[in-house]
Structures are given as C-alpha cells and as structure tokens.
Amino acid sequence: MPFAITQSCCVDASCVSACPVNCIHPAPGEPDFGTTDMLYVDPRTCIDCGACAEVCPVDAVFPVENLVGSLREYAGINAEYYADREAPAALAGSPLFHAWDPVRFDRVLPADFPRLDVAVVGSGPAAMYTVEDLLLHTTARVTVVDRLREPGGLVRFGVAPDHASTKQVGEHFARYHDHHRVTMRLGVEVGRDVTVEELGHRYDAVVYAVGAAESRDLGIPGEDLPGNLASTTVVGWYNGHPETPADAVDLRGPRVVVVGTGNVALDIARIVAADPDGLDGVAPAARAALRGSGVREIVLLGRRGPREAAWTRGELLGLLRRDDLEVVVDDHDPRTAEEIAVATDAETASLLRDVPRASAAPESPRRRVVLRFHAVPEEILGTDRVTGVRLAGGDELDASAVVRAIGHRGRAVPGLPFDPSSGTVPHVEGRVEGRPGTYVVGWIKRGASGGIGANRADSAETVASLIADGASGVLGRGASRNPVRRAVRRLSRH
Ligand SMILES: Cc1cc2nc3c(=O)[nH]c(=O)nc-3n(C[C@H](O)[C@H](O)[C@H](O)COP(=O)(O)OP(=O)(O)OC[C@H]3O[C@@H](n4cnc5c(N)ncnc54)[C@H](O)[C@@H]3O)c2cc1C
Numbered sequence: 210m211p212f213a214i215t216q217s218c219c220v221d222a223s224c225v226s227a228c229p230v231n232c233i234h235p236a237p238g239e240p241d242f243g244t245t246d247m248l249y250v251d252p253r254t255c256i257d258c259g260a261c262a263e264v265c266p267v268d269a270v271f272p273v274e275n276l277v278g279s280l281r282e283y284a285g286i287n288a289e290y291y292a293d294r295e296a297p298a299a300l301a302g303s304p305l306f307h308a309w310d311p312v313r314f315d316r317v318l319p320a321d322f323p324r325l326d327v328a329v330v331g332s333g334p335a336a337m338y339t340v341e342d343l344l345l346h347t348t349a350r351v352t353v354v355d356r357l358r359e360p361g362g363l364v365r366f367g368v369a370p371d372h373a374s375t376k377q378v379g380e381h382f383a384r385y386h387d388h389h390r391v392t393m394r395l396g397v398e399v400g401r402d403v404t405v406e407e408l409g410h411r412y413d414a415v416v417y418a419v420g421a422a423e424s425r426d427l428g429i430p431g432e433d434l435p436g437n438l439a440s441t442t443v444v445g446w447y448n449g450h451p452e453t454p455a456d457a458v459d460l461r462g463p464r465v466v467v468v469g470t471g472n473v474a475l476d477i478a479r480i481v482a483a484d485p486d487g488l489d490g491v492a493p494a495a496r497a498a499l500r501g502s503g504v505r506e507i508v509l510l511g512r513r514g515p516r517e518a519a520w521t522r523g524e525l526l527g528l529l530r531r532d533d534l535e536v537v538v539d540d541h542d543p544r545t546a547e548e549i550a551v552a553t554d555a556e557t558a559s560l561l562r563d564v565p566r567a568s569a570a571p572e573s574p575r576r577r578v579v580l581r582f583h584a585v586p587e588e589i590l591g592t593d594r595v596t597g598v599r600l601a602g603g604d605e606l607d608a609s610a611v612v613r614a615i616g617h618r619g620r621a622v623p624g625l626p627f628d629p630s631s632g633t634v635p636h637v638e639g640r641v642e643g644r645p646g647t648y649v650v651g652w653i654k655r656g657a658s659g660g661i662g663a664n665r666a667d668s669a670e671t672v673a674s675l676i677a678d679g680a681s682g683v684l685g686r687g688a689s690r691n692p693v694r695r696a697v698r699r700l701s702r703h
Pocket residue numbers: 218219330331332333334335336354355356357360361362363364367368369372375397398399400418419420421444473476617622650651652653658659660661662664
C-alpha cells in the first residue's frame with residue numbers, strides 16, 4: 210500500500226529528498242512547486258518505505274490504509290495528481306523507479322570563509338529556516354532576536370489550535386533554540402529596544418524575518434466601531450497572544466460575519482463554531498467565551514465569485530467534512546450557482562457542487578456556516594458598537610461582530626527601508642537595497658502569502674546571497690561592536 214500526503218502539508222519539501230524513488234512531486238525546481246498547496250505521492254511508484262513520514266515536520270504523511278475520517282479522500286487526491294501524467298518509463302520493466310538527480314554542491318565555502326556573527330530578527334518559520342540553513346552550511350554564530358518573549362511567530366500565535374499537526378513544526382524549529390551556536394534574545398524589539406543601526410554595527414550580517422503583522426482594512430465607514438475586528442485580533446485572542454486582550458472578542462450575539470474567503474477566514478469560522486472542549490491550545494479566556502457562545506451562524510463574505518476564493522483545497526475540505534457543522538452556499542446571487550457548475554475539478558469551487566443551498570437547507574440544530582459570494586461590504590453598521598453590515602445593492606446583515614480577514618501586510622521597522630504600497634522591504638534576492646550586510650526573508654520579503662514550508666526555499670535564497678557576500682568580502686563588522694552587544698544583552702529579559 211502506498212503512502213499519501215494529507216491536509217496539513219506545508220510544502221517544505223523535506224520528504225522529497227528523503228524519498229528513495231523520487232515519487233513525491235511537484236519537487237523544488239519543477240514548474241508547479243511555487244504555486245502548489247501540497248505535495249503528492251505517486252501511488253504507482255511508492256515502495257511503502259515510510260521515509261517521507263519519518264521526516265515530515267507536520268505529520269502529514271500516512272500509509273493509505275491508515276487514512277481515516279476526512280483524511281480518507283487524500284488517497285484519491287494524491288493519485289489524481291498523477292492521473293494525466295505519464296508513468297515514469299522505468300516503471301515499465303521494474304516495480305522500482307530510481308531517478309537520482311546528479312549530486313550538486315551548491316554551497317561550497319572557500320577555506321578562508323570568515324566565522325560570521327549573524328543576527329536573525331524574528332523567530333517564526335522564515336527566521337528558523339534561515340537559522341537552520343546557516344547552521345548547516347556555515348560556521349556562523351547566530352543570535353535570534355524576537356519582540357515577544359515566546360518564540361515561534363505565527364506557528365505559535367497564528368496557526369489555528371485545531372491544526373495540531375501543523376503546530377508540531379514548532380518542535381522542529383525549537384531544536385535550534387538550544388543549539389550551541391545559537392543565542393536567543395527574546396522580548397527585544399528592533400526599533401524600540403535596539404536600533405537597526407546598532408544591530409548593523411554589532412553583527413556581520415542581520416537578517417530581518419519580521420513577518421507581516423498588520424491586517425488589511427476594508428476602507429469603509431464604520432470600521433472604528435467596537436465589534437469590528439481585525440483577523441489578527443481574533444487569531445491572537447484564541448491563540449493567547451500576549452498583546453491581545455482576553456475580552457477582545459464578544460461571541461454573545463447569534464451571527465458573526467467574516468469578510469474574506471481565504472484560509473484565515475476558514476480558520477476563524479471553524480474555531481468560532483467549535484466546541485472548545487475538543488480543542489487543545491485554545492487560550493483560557495477564549496475557551497470560556499466559546500463555551501458560553503451565543504453564535505448560531507457564521508457568514509463568510511467573498512467580494513468575488515467562488516472560483517476566485519483564495520482558500521486551498523485542504524482547508525475547504527476540512528470545513529466541509531466537519532459533521533458538527535452545517536455548511537451551506539448562499540444563493541442570493543445567481544452567478545454563484547452558475548460559476549460552481551462550470552468550475553473544473555482542479556478548482557476548489559468544484560467542491561461546492563454538492564453543498565446545500567442556503568434557501569433549500571432544512572433547519573438544523575447544528576451551527577451553520579454560510580458561504581456568500583459576490584457580496585461587497587459597503588458599511589459597518591451600528592452607533593456605539595457593530596450591529597451589522599450593509600452590502601453593495603443595499604442588503605443588510607445583522608451581526609454582533611464583523612471580522613475582516615482580507616490579508617496581511619508588513620509593518621515598517623524604523624530605520625529599515627520599506628515600501629508602503631506592497632508592505633514589504635525592497636530587496637534583490639534577499640539583499641536589502643542600499644544596505645550591505647542587511648537581508649530579509651519570509652513575509653516581510655515577499656508579502657503575506659504562502660504557508661510555512663514556502664519560507665524554506667525563500668530562506669535558502671537569502672542565505673545563498675549572504676554566503677556569496679561573505680565569500681566576496683562584503684560583510685564586515687562595525688567598530689562599536691562591544692557596547693552594542695552589551696546593550697542587546699541588557700535588553701534581553703531571558
Ligand atoms: C492566521 C494564520 C494562520 C496560518 N496557518 C497556517 C497553517 O495552518 N499552515 C501553514 O502552512 N501556514 C499557515 N500560515 C502561514 C504561515 O504562518 C506563514 O507562512 C509564516 O508564519 C510566515 O513566516 P514569517 O517568519 O515570515 O513571519 P512570522 O511567523 O509572523 O514571524 C515574524 C516574527 O518576527 C517577530 N518580530 C516582528 N517585528 C519584530 C521586531 N521589530 N523586532 C523583533 N522581532 C520582531 C514577531 O514577533 C514574530 O515572531 C498562517 C498564517 C496566518 C496569518
């Protein structure tokens with residue numbers, strides 16, 4: 210029986226190099242790799258060795274016969290990826306398929322390569338893949354600086370608590386926190402406790418992996434009303450982010466509207482609809498509010514049609530297969546049904562074909578999630594707090610809370626170049642423009658898109674630039690090294 214990759218795959222491609230028969234695709238360098246939501250095992254070639262499952266940081270790979278519940282359909286999803294692809298020629302004569310790439314040594318350091326002191330700002334996935342790469346390929350000493358006292362970035366404070374296997378990647382990263390060449394400086398914010406300039410003087414190279422912490426606004430009247438919430442507030446609230454008040458989210462009313470049709474909107478809908486007693490990792494205050502929740506319905510609003518929704522197949526399936534929820538498609542706009550009908554199997558909209566329409570669905574004691582497309586919010590309604598939302602066309606929806614989950618953008622770090630239009634730091638292959646020895650990686654580098662694993666290839670690019678600069682003598686330490694090192698130490702509370 211072959212193995213199959215399932216929902217929590219974060220596309221870090223660790224399994225690709227572990228597979229002895231090259232049957233996991235798309236692999237780095239292949240055309241679909243940059244856009245795929247997950248990787249797939251070719252069941253025609255898999256020899257059932259289990260090496261992929263051993264290395265997977267998020268426990269996403271299982272033998273097909275062990276797939277249960279909503280994961281069962283992943284056997285078909287993996288096979289489907291290869292349905293119209295040629296079987297490898299080698300399969301014709303042999304049950305095994307060995308296609309070894311030629312051995313490449315991309316990272317050969319010159320013998321006199323300096324022992325670098327590198328600061329990595331941030332401790333989320335982009336930072337930790339950078340640390341891993343630096344430890345594996347150089348003799349650098351690395352100082353990890355994070356403004357929060359608890360490391361992990363969005364793995365700790367973003368990934369939903371019901372994605373326990375995804376959160377496991379945090380354990381993979383945590384192995385490096387105690388590495389003898391790594392120093393953790395937590396509770397230190399660059400721009401507040403230490404400046405970009407000071408770090409630049411102290412370290413040979415500084416890599417900024419500060420993420421994209423801002424929620425995008427809708428830009429409509431009523432956005433400042435209490436009860437109109439950024440996705441970062443709701444996500445921080447259920448994950449126990451230290452800067453999110455315990456009472457930030459009020460779930461006493463019967464309807465919550467979530468604006469957005471991406472994976473974060475789905476996370477919020479699932480958690481707001483969840484029975485918290487079945488979930489580990491929900492912050493205590495959020496757990497109490499979820500227990501006493503009056504919410505009966507969560508409406509997700511998409512500005513465009515079902516074929517344009519940004520959610521991924523695995524995340525949408527995760528919602529549709531929940532048997533404690535009723536999921537329906539709103540049929541106010543006739544375009545919705547037409548677009549679902551013509552969606553190809555490769556599009557996530559095709560998964561909505563068998564989902565009941567809101568007007569036809571019978572009353573159910575379960576909580577209901579309504580997917581409403583072609584719905585453009587024009588005003589958040591209410592006088593002293595949110596009471597609803599008005600849509601283009603005049604339709605009004607009552608709601609006790611409105612959550613905007615329409616994407617993230619980076620926040621400027623004082624002293625670091627910043628492009629406000631993209632919310633990123635201008636760079637070339639990770640090198641910050643006009644700042645030798647300064648680099649960026651992750652969401653602050655490429656914008657807020659892509660899962661955890663996408664940061665791995667991104668880090669490899671930035672570290673390659675850093676190593677090339679080290680080899681060509683571009684990196685050098687400033688004179689005021691020791692006083693600033695002391696300043697950084699002093700500021701650390703751990
Ligand atoms: C709500 C949500 C859920 C997600 N769920 C999933 C999922 O289930 N699976 C998946 O594959 N991907 C998921 N993602 C995407 C994934 O989290 C990102 O790809 C990834 O976290 C980006 O990594 P990063 O290191 O660039 O940023 P972050 O993870 O945000 O890390 C940035 C770090 O920098 C620190 N920092 C910021 N500014 C400063 C400063 N000035 N000084 C010092 N430190 C600073 C922050 O405290 C933080 O620790 C999710 C994203 C969100 C928003």
